[in-house]
Amino acid sequence: MALERTLAILKPDCIRKEKVGEVLRRIQDAGFQIRAMKMITMSKAEAEGFYAVHEDKPFFDDLTDFMSGGPCVPVVLEKEDAIADFRALIGATDPDEAAEGTIRSDFAGSIQENIVHGSDSPSNGQKETGYFFPEHEIVANTANT
Numbered sequence: 001m002a003l004e005r006t007l008a009i010l011k012p013d014c015i016r017k018e019k020v021g022e023v024l025r026r027i028q029d030a031g032f033q034i035r036a037m038k039m040i041t042m043s044k045a046e047a048e049g050f051y052a053v054h055e056d057k058p059f060f061d062d063l064t065d066f067m068s069g070g071p072c073v074p075v076v077l078e079k080e081d082a083i084a085d086f087r088a089l090i091g092a093t094d095p096d097e098a099a100e101g102t103i104r105s106d107f108a109g110s111i112q113e114n115i116v117h118g119s120d121s122p123s124n125g126q127k128e129t130g131y132f133f134p135e136h137e138i139v140a141n142t143a144n145t
């Protein structure tokens with residue numbers, strides 16, 4: 001097991017539905033430490049940059065409109081095996097396919113408006129964390145801080 005960081009984004013639908021508290025509660029109850037967090041509204045260009053890996057996909061324009069269409073909450077999370085464990089906690093991208101009891105199964109309305117993003121690999125966790133937070137904005141790994 002390795003201590004890993006993942007970048008979560010509570011998406012604009014999560015803020016609109018006022019589920020920020022509930023989603024963070026589930027994340028903390030699952031053993032993730034919050035190392036950095038802020039509320040921002042991404043520009044279209046920032047959303048396009050974040051999701052550049054999907055730029056050839058048919059949903060890219062709609063996705064980046066949605067992600068820049070309201071405030072979101074990027075969060076740096078740390079835990080042993082954070083990447084895999086966070087993806088298990090949130091469930092499949094499509095809420096109709098997400099396992100019962102997962103965050104997306106319980107709160108998401110569609111494959112696009114799926115409440116929360118999570119990094120899909122340790123290297124993307126690093127890269128995505130750096131997209132929103134310089135290292136000095138990430139708090140040290142001390143117990144329960």
Ligand code: CMP
Nearest residue numbers: 054059063093111112113114116117118
């Ligand atoms: P996320 O985990 O943030 O990573 C890419 C996002 O693209 C994904 O969550 C969804 O919000 C969105 N997405 C993925 N597949 C589709 C799809 N088929 N149609 C619309 N949006 C999608």
